[in-house]
Amino acid sequence: MVKASEGSFRAASAMASLRFTGVAMLLLVATSTVVTADTSSDDVTALNTFYTSLNSPSQLTNWVPQNGDPCGQSWLGITCSGSRVITIKLPGMGLKGTLGYNMNILTALVELDVSYNNLGGSDIPYNLPPNLERLNLGNNSFTGTLPYSISQMAALKYLNLGHNQLSDINVMFSQLTNLTALDLSDNTFSGTLPESFSSLTSLTMLHLQNNRFSGTIDVLSDLPLTDLNVANNQLSGAIPDRLKSISNLQTSGNSFSNSPAAQAQPPPTYTPSPPRQPSTGNPGKSDTTPSTRSNGVNGGDDSGGGGGRSSKIGGGAVAGIVMSLVVLGAMVAFFMIKRKSMRDQRGHDPEKNEPLRPIASGKFNQLRAINIVSPAAKDGLHKTVSMNLKPPSKIELHKSFDESDPTNKPVMAKSIDLSSIRATAYTVADLQTATDSFSADNLIGEGSFGRVYSANMSDNKVLAVKKINFSALPSNPSNFFIDLVVNISKLNHPNISELDGYCSEHGQCLLAYEFYRNGSLHDFLHMPDGYSKPLSWNSRVKIALGSARALEYMHETCSPSVIHKNFKSSNILLDDELNPHLSDCGFADLIPKQELQESDENTGYRAPEVTMSGQYSQKSDVYSFGVVMLELLTGRKAFDRSQPWPQQSLVRWATPQLHDIDALDQMVDPALEGLYPAKSLSRFADAIALCVQPEPEFRPPMSEVVQSLVRLVQRSSMGSVLSGESNSRRYQDSE
Template sequence: MHFCLHFIVVVFSASLLPESKATTDKLDVIALNSLFKDLNSASRLKGWKLDGGDPCGDVWTGVACYGSSVTHLTIPQLNLGGYLGQLDNLHNLRHLDVSSNNIEGEIPYGLPPNVTHVNMACNRFIKNIPHSLSFLTNLRHLNLSHNLLSGPIGDVFTRLQSLKTMDLSNNKFTGDLPKSFGSLTNLTELFLENNNFTGSVVYLAELPLITCIKRSNAKKLESLDSSVSTHHSHIISPSIDFSTAAQTASPPFANISSAFNLASRRNPTVLLTNTENTARRKSSFAGELKFSTNPKEYTVAELQLATNSFSEENLLGEGSLGPVYKAEFPDGQKYRSFLFKAFAVKVINMASLSFDEEEKFMDVIQMASQLRHPNIVRLIGYCVEHDQHVVVYEYVRNLSLEDALHNEVFKPLSWGLRLGIALGIARALDYLHSAFHPPASHSNIKAANILLDEKLTPRVCDCGLSVLRPLTSNSAKTKVRTSRNHLVGFMDTASEIAIMNTGYIAPEHGQPGNDNTKSDVYAFGVLLLELLTARRPLDSSKPRDEQSLVEWASFRLHDSESLQQMVDPGIRRTFPARFLSGFADIVSLCIQPEKEFRPCMSEIVEALALLSQKMGTTKSNTAVGGTEVEPLLDRSFRSTQTCFVGSPTASLAIDGT
C-alpha cells in the first residue's frame, strides 16, 4: 500500500518579548534591504536602505515592530514597481499589505511563515498561487484579487484551517475548483467572481460560508453535480440562482483600499460567473503584459559570441550530457523582468534524433523552463540550430555542495549551514513533487548537482534533464576526473550506465512502475547523511564494511553514542547533541529500502523546518533562503568548480543515473 508517514510537528510560535533597545533583528533588516532592491529602490519608501539600517529604531515607511521584530509591513497605494523577492526570512511578520501598486512577476514561493493577513490585491502578479501557501498555517485573511493570475488553482489550501476570508476574484483562473477548498473548515467569506472556472462546486457545500451561496443553494449545486452523467467537467452556469450573491459582488477596483476589505463586507458571497471585468481593472491594465511563457531561443551565433566561440577559457566543466561553458553578454539580457549578465551554457551531446525525439527534447525544455523556485537554478533558454542541442541556465557561483563538503581547501560548513542547506534542497524537491500533475521528479539528486551561491543558498540544477540521457550519443565520452586539475582517460556512455550507482540510487531503481519521487526521497536521505558525516556515498578508500555510506550508517542512527561519532569531525561538539536524534529520524525514514515507508517531501520540509527553528539557525548573523551565512566562512568559499563537473575522484566521476 502506498502511503506517506506523517511526522508529528508542532507549530512554531515566535516569542515576541519586548526589548529595551530598539535594534532590529538582523535577519529582518536583510530581508527588507533585499525587498527594497526588488522594488526598484522606490523613492516613496522613506527611510528604507539597500544595506543595513534599523527599521524598528528609525522610521521606515509602512514598517511596524514589536521589540526587535518586524510584525507589520503595509505599503499599499505607493505606485511601487519591480517584483517581490523571497519573504520567508520575515519570521515574525503578521500583516503583509502590498495592495494597489504595480508590482509584477510571480507571487514569491518564500512567504512569511507566520503571517496571518496577506493582501496583494490590485497588482500585476502572474502565473499561479505558489504551493508554499499551504505552509502558512496561521493565515486568516488572503486577498489576491485584481491580478493576472491564471491557470488551474492547485491544491494549496490543505493546511489552512485558520483561513476565514479569501478573495481570488478578478483574475484569469481556469479549470475545476481544487479539492482542498473542502478543508477550509473555518472559511466564512469567499470571492471567486470574474474568473473562468469550470466543473463542480461540491467542495463548497459543507463550508461555514455566511449567506454567499446560501447553504440550501449549495445543497442544490451538490445535487446537480451528482446528477451529471458525463465524466467531463461542466461549466458552472450563470443561470444558477445567485440572486442573493449577485447583490454583494466584489466592489469595483477603486473601492479596494489598503485595509483588508474582506472583513468589512456585510454580505459575503461566492460568485463563479464569467462576467466581463475590464471595468474593474486599473486603466494601466488595458495593455496586456508581455510576459513570455516560453524559454528564449538562442542562435548558435549568439552563443558563440557570448562564450568566445566555446573557448577553453570559458569551459566550466564536463558532464555526462556534455560540456558546460560560461556565457557573458556585455550589456546583459533581460528575461521575465530579471537582468542576467552571465549564463551557463550546457552543450548536450545528442545522437541523431527522430522527429518524435526532437519533440521530446522540446517538451523537456518547455517543462524545465517553467520551474520557478528560489532553490532551483533557472533555465533561461535553448538552441536547436544546425542540429545543436544547447540548454542555457542562469549562472550561479562555481561552487558545488560536493566541493564544499569534500574539498579540504574549504573550511567545514557549520551545522546550522548544513541544516539550512538541507531545508532549501527539500523545499525545491517538494516544489517539484507537489506543484505539478503528474508530479515531477529530479531523478539525479546528489551533492554535485547542488550549487551554493554567494550567500551559500542551495540551488538545485539539472532539474528534469535526466530523461534526456537515453537520447545522448552512444559514442559520447565522459572525462573521468581524479582531482580538480587532472584528467585520466575516458568512459563511454554504455560503461557509464553499467557503473552508474554512485551511492544515491534507490533500491527500486529500474523496476517497472517505479515512483521517481520516492527515489528522490531516498537520494535526499543519502544527501542528509553526507551533510551529517562529510563522507562520500561510496568511498572505495574506506574499509569494505564502510564503503557504502547508507549501509555503514543505517545501524548507527539510533544509537546515541554511535550517532555522535558519525558527525563530521570538523563540527563535532559544536552544537547540542540533542538535536541529532531528530535529524537521524528523518534520515532513517528517507533511506528506507521499501519506498512505501518513505515520507513525502512536504513532511520532510516540515520536520526540517521545525528542527531548524529549534536550533535557532534563523536567528544567525545573516541568512537568505533559510540558510545561515557566516561572513568569514563565505570568503573562504571561492572555487572554479560547478555542479556540471564530475566528482574529484574516479569512483564518483559519473554525472548521472
C-alpha cells in the first residue's frame, strides 16, 4: 500500500511537472508572440499623429489615433520588419489632410507612397522620414516649397512629386547620388534648373514637363539619362548633343534653337493643367507618362505644280507677297507671345476673371496673391472688414502718382481692379489733416518700412498711419504698392492688425491701420513707462496663443501660404484687453530690400538657416515665434549687448536650461514675482524648446504649437485665455 501510494505520488508529481512545463511553454510562446508583434513606440506615435492629420479616415482599417499595434494588428498599408514599420503604401485611398508633423521618427521607413489622394493644401512638412528610398507624393494638392530636408535623404532612389501645386525648389541635390528617378512634372516651378542637378550621377529618369522652367538644360548634359521629358516649359538655348541620343526624349513646347520644330512655328504657350480630381483608377501606377502635343505642321512642297504654266504675276511680286506674309505672321506671333508674357508677369489675364498666380520668391515685379480658403473650417478666426470704397472700381495708372515722386521713374500703364480691396481709399489731404501734416508730435514709431503716425480722423476714429519708405519699394512703386494693398486687405484674422485704409496719390504710399493704445509687446516688456502693470502669466500665455493663431492662419489657411519673415515682439501690438495683433503681415516681398539694414534686434530673431543662406520659410517664422515666447518667459530682449557675452543671445543662453526645473525657475521674469503655475511654466518651456530647434525640419508647424498652447490652457483651467477675455487674476494649476 505504501509502495503503491509512493508510485501514485510520483506519477502525480510527474504529471504536474509536465503540466507546469506545458503551461510555461505556452506562456513563453505567447510572450514571444507579443514581443514580436509589439511595434516600436516611436513608430506608433508617428502613425497616430499621421492618422489624426488625415482626419481619422474610416477607410484606414485598424488604424487608431492613440496607441495600438500597427505591426501586430495589421494596419492597412503598413508593412513591418520585426517591431519597425518599413513601408507605408496608401495610394488612391481618397485621403484628405496632410502628413504628420513628426514622421522624422519613422527612422526604419524605406518607402512612403500616398499618391493619388487629396493631401496637401499647404507645404510638404519638413520632418519627413530621413532614411526613405522611395517617396511618392504625386497627384495630390501640396503647395509652396519643397522641404530642404529632402537634401539630406542620401538613400533616396525614387522621388515623385508630380501633379501638385508646388512652386519653389529649396533642395540641394548634391547628396542624392543614389536617386534614379525624379518626377517634378505638372507643378508651377519656375527659374533655371538647379545647378545641383549635375550631382545626380545615378539619375536615369527625369520628368519636368508642364512647369515654367527657363534657361538652358546644359546642367543635365552629363547625367546617365534614358528618359527625359522637359516639354511645355520656357526653356531655350541648344539641346546638348549627349541628350539628343536619349531614346525617350520629349522637348516640345520650348524655344530650343536646335529643336526640329524650332524653325517651323512659335512655341505653344503653356496652359496649366485643370484641377485634378481624386483618382479612383489604377492608383498603384504613377502618372508619369510624358505629355506630348501634335505640332500640326505639315512640310508641304513649295515647288508647286504645273511648272509649264505661265504666270501673269512676276517673280519679284510673288517674292514680295511671300515676304509680306512672313513678316505679318512673325508680327502676329510676336505680339501673341508678348501678350502671354505680360499676362504671366501680372499673374492674370485682364479679359478673364482668373485669380492671381504666385510668383517665385524674391522677385519684385509683383506680389503673390493671397486667397483665403475654407473660411468656415476655422471657427472664430475671421472678422468682417469695412468695404467703404471711395474711388471707382477701376483706376488707370498711366504715370507716377506725382511728378515730384522721388523715384523719378516712369510707371507702365496698368489697370488695377480695386473692387477686391476691402479698405477705405483716403486722400493725402485726409491723412495730412488727421496727422497735422505728419508732425513730429504725432510720430509714434519707426518700423522696418517707414515711420508711423497717429491720426485723429474726422469721425473721431484714431488710426496708425504707416508712411512707406520709397527705398523699400522696387522700381515701380505705384504698381507694387497697389498690389501690396490688395494682398494685405485680404488678411482677415482677429489676431492680425487690421488694414483700415490706404492712400496712393501725389507720390505718397500710406497705409492706415487700427490704432492699439497699449503699443507693442516689445515696449510693454522692455520699456515700462511707470503706468503699465507687469504682464501676468495669464496675459503672457494669451499673447503667445493669439500670436500663434495669427501665424497658423497665415501658414495654413491662406492660399498660397504667407510667410511673415519679420516676426518679433515689436510687431505684436496689444489692444486695451492685451489681445495681440500681428503687424507688418504681407510685407514679405519687401524683406530682401531690408536685409541690408541689420540690427541687433533682428539678429536675435533670425533662424540659423536664414543667417547662413537667407532662406526664409514657415519654419523660420516658427523659430522667431519661439524667441518671442522666450521674451514672454524671461522678460529679456532677444539680443542684448548690455548683458555679459554668454547671455547676449537669448536663445543661446536660455535653451540649455529649458528642461532643468531649478534653472527654469531662475530664468522666469522677476516681474512675475513667482505668480505662475509650475506645470504650465514647464509646458510653456517645452513648446519653446521645439520652436527654437537649430534644424528647421525638427520644428513643429504652427498648428501643432497652437494645440500645445491650447492644451496648456485647458489643463490649467485658463478658460478666459481661450475665449479671448482679459483676466489678470491669480490662479492655481488645476493639476
